[in-house]
Amino acid sequence: MERKNLGWYKCDICGRTTVVAECSLRPGFYVCPYCCLACRLRRECEKPVWMPGAKPWKAKDKSIEEEEKQVFIRRRLYRTGR
């Protein structure tokens, strides 16, 4: 079966037929948004194919989570690194 970069196919992780995209870590491997978000390698993934901006946050307090996101974004933008 020939697959395009993005389409309605079977996810190689959960087997669900849904919108999948080619994993940036594993060429030829197609993942759905759910499996991509839940991927254990997401922290090391340079360019997650689904929602590249979303990082796995340990959600405890929403305001803290938001703050961490802001810090993360600022660090990314200015590369201050501190």
Ligand SMILES: [Zn+2]
């Ligand atoms: Zn999946």
